[in-house]
Amino acid sequence: MKEMNRVLDHYNSKVYKNRKEHMVAVGNNDNNNEILANVRTIPGIITQRGCCYAGCKGVVLGPIKDAFIITHGPIGCAYYSWGTRRHKAKKGEGEDNYLQYCFSTDLQESDIVFGGEKKLKQSIEEAMDLFHPHTIFICSTCPVGLIGDDIHAVAKWAEKEYGIKCIAFSCEGYKGVSQSAGHHIANNQLMKYVIGEGDREITNKYSLNLLGEYNIGGDGWEVERLLKRIGYEVISTFTGGSSMDDLKNSHQANLSLVQCHRSINYIAELIETKYGIPWMKINFIGVEGTIKSLRDIAKYFNDPALTARTEAVIADELDFIEQDIEYYKSKLKGKTAAIYVGGSRAHHYQFLLNDFGVRTILAGYEFGHREEYEGREVLPFIKPDADSKNIESITVEPDPKKYHLYLSEEDINKLKEEKLIGYYGGMVKDMKNGTYMVDDLNHFETEEFLKILKPDIFFSGIKDKFVAQKAGVLSRQLHSYDYSGPYSCFRGAVNFARDIAMGIYTPAWSYVKAPWKAAPILEGTVGGE
Ligand code: CFM
């Protein structure tokens, strides 16, 4: 508490009041650990958040390998979102892969004054001439919303003119309070125009969708490798490494798994409502989390052979990493970390750190909602076709309004005992008393908290990592993995531990002395001789 107050004390009363509500001294407050989140940042504060366009084009649509994405706007938005997020994809036989490209209408002043639709059409014509894509996405940036170009009409024109799929996304950067608004805009259009269109023949009765996995640094590939070993078929991944055809066929899966809850949660619910595919929240970050997730999935399918294969694969994967895990545990145990990432990793990575005995003393989300901090009550999910009284067929599901009514009091108590019911999600339940949760942690607060809490490592993104390094604190990027990865599942855990052990045992940043600390930085004369 006192550390938090030392940071807040720098603010004037208005900012103090606002920022205080975004901070929680865990277990040490009168507010039941409640936090203010998902609201607009006070103008003037150096936030690390992104914009709506970043969430739509960069996060959700960007990883779809064969969609030709045109950024409709001045060139800067396209250029600065080019190749920055490390979603990987392999080009299949006869498939396109546009991930390395950056396409934009490059709007100029005259287009802003007289309208940009003509230029957008020209860009589509050019794209068709040069690349012949089967799918074009149009993503608007801020000025397009202001001048009112009808990108949806242009998309309809392109579909008619070329017989392709063309979807427009009105994801102007200023919409909403963070990139979170962009996730919704992207997902709504995918739900409306993509999901459900495929007719691929699927014979595997253990078929899955992997939602909220963007294949950063190959995470999704590692998850898929593991699931395949057990006998599952991943029909679609939203959206890491997927093709349009994969996404079109997602309505044919038996179960949807949700890795990143923040970017895609309600799509899982919409798929369930429309196509009857249940979903469950899983987490493939961390060894313990991975084991639990694999067991939960097996429990859902409730097939003894599948359960046996699950256990065999878990044992084999554990055997493969055991020595490395022990080694890195001996190197990392007792270290402390601060984590500040988007909307889910600041929680998920605490599990992975726990695997190595690293304690998280400060954590926060850029744009998580209260639910990601505080969690919400879990109600048990019953497979629609299962005997509603058969408790074995019950698996964890966050919000199955329709099904929980079937359960008797006795069933609910049994589930509570088995820890299959209770609070789900929400980082606060996994944070120890005396640690801090800070929402929308800004540049200034980062600097101050690092000075006061002195964590051994600060996990963040590209915008804030230099704040840490300049303060002599080791930093690792948890968005991009600093060009490393995968960090998911069993083998990813070893990659992660290797990277942070390397950093911690190479304390270069703590030897750096800022030049202004050694000598005055003002030299020469001001205003003349
Ligand atoms: Fe989900 Fe993500 Fe995240 Fe996210 Fe992101 Fe990302 Fe992230 Mo960067 S979808 S909320 S909008 S897990 S891009 S892959 S790393 S902020 S914590």
Ligand code: HCA
């Ligand atoms: C985004 C994408 C981002 C940015 C990462 C960073 C990503 O929010 O626009 O700030 O380092 O993961 O690439 O979150």
